Amino acid sequence: MRSTHYFFALALPDEVKAYLSEISERLKADFAFKNWVHPKDYHITLAFLGNADQQRLTESVFHVREALKDWQSFQVRFNQIGTFGRPDLPRILWVNTTESPSLAEVRDKVYASCIHAGFELETRPFKPHITLARKWVGQGNFHMPAAEKSIASLLPGPAFSMEEAVLYRTHLDRTPKYEKVESFKLI
Numbered sequence: 001m002r003s004t005h006y007f008f009a010l011a012l013p014d015e016v017k018a019y020l021s022e023i024s025e026r027l028k029a030d031f032a033f034k035n036w037v038h039p040k041d042y043h044i045t046l047a048f049l050g051n052a053d054q055q056r057l058t059e060s061v062f063h064v065r066e067a068l069k070d071w072q073s074f075q076v077r078f079n080q081i082g083t084f085g086r087p088d089l090p091r092i093l094w095v096n097t098t099e100s101p102s103l104a105e106v107r108d109k110v111y112a113s114c115i116h117a118g119f120e121l122e123t124r125p126f127k128p129h130i131t132l133a134r135k136w137v138g139q140g141n142f143h144m145p146a147a148e149k150s151i152a153s154l155l156p157g158p159a160f161s162m163e164e165a166v167l168y169r170t171h172l173d174r175t176p177k178y179e180k181v182e183s184f185k186l187i
Helices: 016-027 056-067 101-116 144-150
Strands: 005-011 033-036 043-051 074-086 089-097 129-136 159-162 164-169 176-186
Touching: 005 056, 005 101, 005 176, 016 033, 016 074, 016 089, 016 129, 016 144, 043 056, 043 164, 056 101, 056 164, 056 176, 074 101, 074 144, 101 159
Parallel strands: none
Antiparallel strands: 005 043, 005 164, 033 129, 043 129, 074 089, 074 159, 089 129, 164 176
16 A cells, blocks of 8 residues: 655646646657656645644644745746756756745745644755656656757746645546645735
C-alpha cells in the first residue's frame, strides 16, 4: 500500500497552466524526459509535508488559514527554464518566476505554520518553480541552450496573479495526480 503525501502550494490560474502547457509541448518534441507533468498539476510548492497524520494536518490547515487570512493577491512573471540535478542528465526541468517579496513572504508564513503544527520540513533555500518534466532519458546529454532557444519566444512570460494557496493530496495512481483538499484564497 502506498502512503498518501500532502503539500501546500500556490495554485496557478487555468490560463497560466495553458501557457505552461504550450511551453511543455514545444519542449516535448525535442527533449526526452520520462514524465511530463499534467497541466492540471502545475503549481508552486510552498511546503512538502509528506505522509501526514490527521491531527498535524488539521493543525497545519488552521495555522495556514490564520497566517493567510488577510494576505493580498500578488503578481509574478515566468522568468526562465532551468534544471535540478546534473546539468547534462537533469532529474527536474522547471520554469521559475521572477523574484517576488510577496511570494517569499507567503512561503515563509506557510512554512512557519507547518513547523508550528509539528512538521519537519525541507531546509534548503526556497527556489520557486513549476516542474514541467522529470528524469532525462534522451539519447546523449541534455543541452540547456537548445531548450532555451526552442521556447525563446515564450520566456520571460506575461505577469499573472497568485490568488490561491492550496493543500494538495497526491494520488500516484491517477492522472492528474494532485487533489485539492483545502483552499486559502488571497484577497
